[in-house]
Amino acid sequence: MPPFDDWNVIDDEEDEELQDASFFEGKKDVILFCIDCSETMHELRDDPIYEDVKTSHLLTALDAAMQIQKKKVIVGPNDSVGIVLFNTTRPSEAKDRTSEIKKNAFVYQPIAPISAPTIQELIRLIDEARGDPEILRTAFPPIQGKKMPMGDVFTSCNWVLRDGAPKTASKRVFLITDDDNPHPNSKQLLTSSRTTLVDLTQSGAQVEPFFISTEEKLFDPTKFYSSILPSNNFGDDDAEDSGILPDSISITRTDDLLSQMRFHEVPKRALFSIPFELGKGFVIGVKGYGLITEQKKGSYKYFVDLGDRMEVADSRTVYLDEDQQAEVDRHKIVFGGKLGAVPAGDVSEEEDEVSMTASRTVQAGHRPFYTAEEIRSFRTLDLEPGLKLLGFKDKSELAFEDNIKHSLFVYPDDMKYSGSKRSFSALLQKMLEKDKIGLVLALVRRNATPVFCAMVPQAETVEDGGWSEPAGFHLVFLPFADDIRAAPIDEALRASEDVKDAARAWIDKLCVKNGAYPPDSYPNPALAYHNAQLQASAFREEFDAESFEDLTRPKYDMIHKRAGPLLKEWKKALMKDENINNVIATTGSKRKADVSVDEAEIRSKYDSGTLGKLRVDQLKVCPSHIPSSFVYRSSCSVLFFSSGFPQEQRPANSW
Template sequence: MPPYDDWNRIDEEEEEELQDTSFFEGKRDVILFCIDCSESMLELRDDPNYEDTQTCHVYTALEAAMQIQKKKVIVGPNDFVGILLFNTTRKAETTRNGNGNQGSEIKRYTYLFQPIGPLNAPTIQEIIQLLDAFRENSDELKSTFPPLTGKRVAMGDVFTSCNWVLRDGAPKTATKRVFLITDEDDPHLGPGSKQLITSARTTLIDLTQSGVTVEPFFISTEDKPFEISKFYSSVLLPTNLTDEDEIDPSDPSVLPESISISRIEDLLSQMRFREVPKRAHFSIPFQLAEGFTIGVKGYGLVTEQKKGTYKYFVDLGDRMEVASVRTVYIDEARQLEVDSSTIVYGMALGAGPAADEEEEESAKDSNARVVKAGKRPFFTAEDIRSFRTMGLEPGIKLLGFKRRNELAFEDNIKHSQFIYPDEMTYAGSKRTFSALIKSLIKKKRIGLALVLTRRNASPTFCVLLPQEEKADEGGWSDPAGFHLIHLPFADDIRAASVVTGVRASDDLKDAARAWIDKLSVKNGAYPPDSYPNPALAYHNAQLEASAFREQYDPTTFEDLTLPKEEIIHKRAGTLMKAWKVALVNDKSADVVITPGTIAGTKRKAELTVDEAEIRSMYEVDNLGKMRVDQLKEFLRSKSQPVSGKKAELIERVAEWLDAH
């Protein structure tokens, strides 16, 4: 019988891979960098990375925006990016494109430096030229974007300008976000501050209701610490806002996941963390009991980064256009396109009898079909879907609870998913979800659930591992939620042969532990951005050079994953030598376990191929009856290549026999 997936594979076009429709609608990501250009942001400071060089917060913010755009050219070429500056006296009419109408509907003292638009090399090069000019002349940014002195623009006007810019430039079905960068924790000093706070909160509600998420990056320094409680705790909104009257402005929990930047050089690394929008893998109901349901969204915590997919282009003479690709099915006999809904699926059990008219008529009936003896059974796409899902609808059904210590490490057979409440689907989901988490953590229990995430997936049993919310000093926080751990079925578990190994002595362990402790990562943290995949990094560096029409020098590429041998020997060289000496003197290190002592080890059968037999099969044209391993063994004995399919092996054997 052929593999299961060979006959019951359904077109992805017909399937709704993810229940969250926003995943399809929000394929494009729109980021509007909203950068404060006040005097404090333009104030010159010593660059921490270069000697005798000065920098400022605006320069760092623009550099971060430029770096993210350069990266998005590779990983998200369809995304849109814009840059809005506020607290500057530069007039909107003096845009770089000379378009007087551009930015005419934004508030005073705000300037649209880069309109919302697709990523392109000339726009990024313009930012690079501005940053290079600042390196040569530290007053370049202050002269290009003169700061507003004596007062500050109202944050309500800033949010209104962001709303108008996104409304006019961003695609309607995109994921829209605003990166707010500022170092001023109380922008509304003096009389009328309460009215300005109310105005800022109202305009921010209008911004979020249009589908825009504001992600603030607050710059805090030793000279000027940033205190959120002065202004932003009364203005910023929680995620999934449902009812304004339910929010207490004095409650600090209404703040979204804001970032407080204690070191301005960390701005780029923290922006990269939030560069990719959080798209839900699924949005399904969570049934706690009969008639008691809440809504949850599922997110993937680990994703493999791969090279971007290539595209087909059509040469139209004066320009190149992206070709639209679609899959169609053609009837070979009639050479006509076949409707995919009429296609049925069946197992390839050999060349059966041709289908007669009665069988064709029965195949059209999706409710009931009578299959005669000797005929091949066929199934519709709906039948295949019902086989997979067992007639269940996507959702999570809570079955019960178990003690937390009953969850073993080996039960986690693949990447877990993280679920979070969805207030938009079922009102009260957050409160119920939070109460369940607190109760399970208090009682040291885990949940057991039956899960079906997609319509074309198979139901699995999962463990709900609760995670309590935690926050550190830098503003990073682990949200409260459940890790959805897929449990293995009985067929997924294999009994391992128990082999007693030779254990190292305590002295040898202590010697190894000494140099391992010297080379351990500090604080147990592993920053993945610091060690990029060298193959992807090399590929992206070449694409970036091609996009910006620069000459790429392969010798300049640095593989950051290579071990730093000098530092390793400097830190732990002596300890490693001492461990090596102890290892040589340890008698247990010389013990070798032969394969024969391991229970259940299979010996590979010896394969001998006689040349006379091969030649006799060749003379009667019966090489096709030989097995692949026999053909390979014969070619290997004659020092011939053994790669390729069986037909290629047969051809290679025939060529050798003809030559000899």
């Protein structure tokens, strides 16, 4: 078999490295759109985008669901999407689910993997509804009088997810409605809604509401939904009304529905779920999330032409024995490190074959081999995945340069260890009170490497429109001694106060709105252009390159309009600065050329007849074990070592 030089890499499909992008692609995501079809959702309004076109909240919700599905064709082709409509008199057509789906609920799209025909059918419905807005009222007639109980809505969603969603997938329900009080003065229906919602969340689903508000009628979540929807707060579990939705839940306008959905479309997948040891025998459960992830192009796929259709080829990796031309079991492969160059001819083929067998005896000068379990033991130091609290430090002892890569966010998990949220909250509050950080030993995955981390607490902050920052800990990976190099500190020229003030004036004019940078609003233009081409190809549409808009391109007209005069004043102040023409003189250092040469190179050049290409300075620094006596042959100006070569290999005319 060919040599395996990269011995520190183990192919493990179940436990991948944390930074491997395939981890995010491997876990499936399921989104179920639960859309209200009541009378108010069918009311016609002026379309904010198209002129002389009528639209409705239902049409906007279906269009947002279609756009999310089109996006998932590129970024999540293995994900699944479904659409359930409630408060409609259209009966469910699926015979096998008729008894499970409650009355006044209709499954428009059962949960199924993303497919172009399903999306094209939804696109045709939306296009027809834009031409004739009454089509949606005819296709999904609203019920009159009492609304469908929300408990039955959550029960229907639970059945649909149970039948169509994979067990290991992350399941979410996008609830879209404009009715803030579906059951006024009915405590029984409110209790039933809360109970069925608990059943839905315990099955692994997460409900994310999208409340539509208009200028005529503002959506008030305190009337009904704040009493049934769960809260992200894990503070005092015994407090009155704990776990309810805060009054400042995000209220979405009709034209912002799609943009808000795109923010929530990215699944919140936990990178790991591990125990957190606070002391000997005192363990709680936590989950870790990656706050920053680079989005890249999808993996390439191979297709097989079957004549009438194209099927994705199922690819797999096998290890092949070059001598026997047979497949080798990957669990029988051993790993070896290349510790140095072995001179040719020192290892016989028979000895090399013996070293690849099951025998663990390693002869002197040969490469040692290890099994996959031994390599994993070297990497993990025989530790199990988990966090171990080592102690506390002052927050001031954490330096800026200690942050060498993206941190992880840790949140409590009550699924495996009951009371984890309460203990986690107590630790968080005390660390915030005393302004301390924690020092932990972390092994986040079974195939990862144990590292020391600083555990920085973060308090929950709530702003208008919803949660801004949740409560939890940031795991900052601390560097080892060889991870940081001392940077040279050179004294630079300083700008005057007038130049600083002039620069501060135009910088303030060009600051990002609200002081925050939303990355979802500015996608990677190269990736967006690539995805737009793939999307057009998938739906058999013509791709217009001229219509593509690069959202990261600076708006030069707006820049000149806002800060043009201020930039000119800053340039004038800069030209008047006394340090503008000063240049710090630096003395360059010239590196000495590498003239080292070893015995093997001298012999190889002698055998090939190119010894004359060696310079005198290279021959002077030859290895010390080669004698310094030599003979000079004037015909080719080559230096030959008298005893460095065998007698029979010396030139005939050498002295």
